[in-house]
Every structure is written in structure tokens, then in C-alpha cells.
Amino acid sequence: xxxxxxxxxxxxxxxxxxxxxxxxxxxxxxxxxxxxxxxxxxxxxxxxxxxxxxxxxxxxxxxxxxxxxxxxxxxxxxxxxxxxxxxxxxxxxxxxxxxxxxxxxxxxxxxxxxxxxxxxxxxxxxxxxxxxxxxxxxxxxxxxxxxxxxxxxxxxxxxxxxxxxx
Numbered sequence: 001x002x003x004x005x006x007x008x009x010x011x012x013x014x015x016x017x018x019x020x021x022x023x024x025x026x027x028x029x030x031x032x033x034x035x036x037x038x039x040x041x042x043x044x045x046x047x048x049x050x051x052x053x054x055x056x057x058x059x060x061x062x063x064x065x066x067x068x069x070x071x072x073x074x075x076x077x078x079x080x081x082x083x084x085x086x087x088x089x090x091x092x093x094x095x096x097x098x099x100x101x102x103x104x105x106x107x108x109x110x111x112x113x114x115x116x117x118x119x120x121x122x123x124x125x126x127x128x129x130x131x132x133x134x135x136x137x138x139x140x141x142x143x144x145x146x147x148x149x150x151x152x153x154x155x156x157x158x159x160x161x162x163x164x165x166x
Contacts, residue, residue, distance in 0.1 A: 014135055014136060014137040015063070015136055016061060016062065016063060016068070016134065016135060016136050017133070017134075017135040017136075017137060018060050018061060018062075018133060018134045018135070019131060019132070019133035020057050020060065020131060020132055020133070021043055021044075021130070021131045022034075022044070022045055022046045022055065022129050022130055022131055022132075023043070023044045023045075023046075024057065025055040025056060025057060026056050026057055026058040026059075026117075027055075027056045028053075028054065028055045028056065029052070029053040029054050029055070031048060031049075031050060031052075031053050032046040032047065032048045032049050032050075032053050032129075033046065033047060033048050034046060034047075035047050035128075037130055038075075038103070039073060039075070039103040039130050040103070043130070045075070045128050045129060045130040046128065046129045047128050048126075049122045049126055049127055049128070049129060050122060050126050051122055051123065051124055051125070052121075052122065053121065053122045054119050054120065054121040054122070055119065055120045055121075055129075056086075056117065056118075056119045057117065057118050057119070057120070058116060058117050059116055060115075060116055060117060060118050060134070061116060062112050062113070062114055062115050062116070062118070062134060063114060064114050065111075065112065065113045065114050066111070066112065066136065067109050067110070067111050067112075067136070068109065068110055068111075068112050068134050068135060068136050069107055069108070069109055069110075069134070069135050069136070069137070070084050070092065070094060070107060070108060070109075070110045070112075070132065070133070070134050071105050071106065071107035071132060071133045071135075072094060072096075072105070072106055072107070072120070072129065072131070072132040072133075073103060073104070073105050073129070073130040073131045073132070074096050074099065074103070074104060074105075074106055074127045074128060074129055074130070075099055075101060075102060075103045075104070075127060075128040075130070076096055076097070076098055076099045076101075076125065076126070076127035076128070077098060077099075077100070077101050078098055078125055078126065078127075079095070079096060079097060079098055079124075079125055080095075080096035080122065080123075080124050080125020080126065080127050081093055081094065081095055081096060081122075081123040081124040081125060082094040082096060082106075082120060082121070082122065082123065082129075082132075083119075083120070083121040083122075083123040084110050084112075084118060084119075084120060084121075085118075085119050085121065086115060086117050086118055086119050087117075087119075090121075090123075091110050091111060091112050091113070092108065092109075092110030092111065092112075093108070093123060094106055094107065094108045094110075095108070096125060096127050099127075103130065112134070118134065120132050
């Protein structure tokens with residue numbers, strides 16, 4: 001016997017939810033170039049990325065050290081990897097899958113220090129890059145009634161004799 005029940009998932013309040021378009025960098029590596037973006041929302045994205053390229057974003061608000069979800073919007077035809085860090089220190093890595101040349105959002109959790117600055121860097125591969133975001137919005141299961149295991153009722157065959165005293 002198997003019992004299942006739906007679980008409602010609710011979002012907890014965010015205390016930080018920063019999104020930056022790729023072209024909103026403060027400083028960057030000279031290699032990549034901007035092009036018209038074919039992703040939803042248009043704008044621009046960076047192309048020509050290669051290992052070692054980086055983009056620095058100042059005036060970003062990570063108010064307290066902690067675990068955050070870092071997401072990036074990418075378009076790739078091969079695997080790669082994004083580094084999230086600052087001033088030469090990598091705080092975490094996000095794997096970039098082969099997206100088949102379509103725009104997809106990749107994400108992972110990264111432990112970040114309190115900082116107004118973040119650098120997004122290409123650690124491996126080549127891909128297009130549209131935006132990144134940092135948030136601490138969590139999804140948690142809503143309180144539900146506990147599940148109770150139920151055993152099926154077993155009936156005795158008609159020819160079975162009862163051993164109960166009468």
C-alpha cells in the first residue's frame with residue numbers, strides 16, 4: 001500500500017533579491033563583446049566569452065554573510081562553468097550545461113560574505129551571458145496534516161474457524 005499527498009510549497013520572504021543585466025557591469029575583461037539579445041526581454045548580452053573573462057558589479061547589496069541562490073541566464077552549445085567571487089577569491093561555482101543554443105537559467109547555492117561587490121567570471125567553456133541574480137528567497141513546504149499509514153483490512157476466508165471464546 002502506498003499513500004501520497006500533495007505538498008504545498010510557499011516562498012519565504014526575501015531580504016535580498018538583486019538582478020543585474022550583463023551590460024550593467026562596473027568593470028570587465030576586454031575580450032567579450034555586447035550584442036543584441038534574443039532572450040525574452042531583449043536588451044543586450046555578452047558573447048565571445050572564454051575562460052578567464054570576468055565582469056565586476058559594484059553597488060550590489062549582499063547585506064549579510066550567508067547562503068544565497070545565484071542564478072545566471074546563459075546560452076551555450078557546450079558545457080562550461082561560472083565563478084562567483086570578488087577580488088580574486090571564488091566563493092562558488094555554477095555549472096553551465098549545453099543548452100542547445102537556447103537561453104536557460106542555471107543556478108546553485110553559494111555562501112557569500114557581506115559585500116557590495118561581486119565578480120562573475122568564466123571558469124571554463126564558452127557561452128553567451130545575459131544576466132545574473134542573487135537572492136535568499138527560499139521555498140519551504142507549507143504545514144500540512146501528518147500522513148497516517150493505513151493497513152488494508154484482511155478478511156478471513158468463510159471456512160476459517162474463529163478461535164475467540166464465546
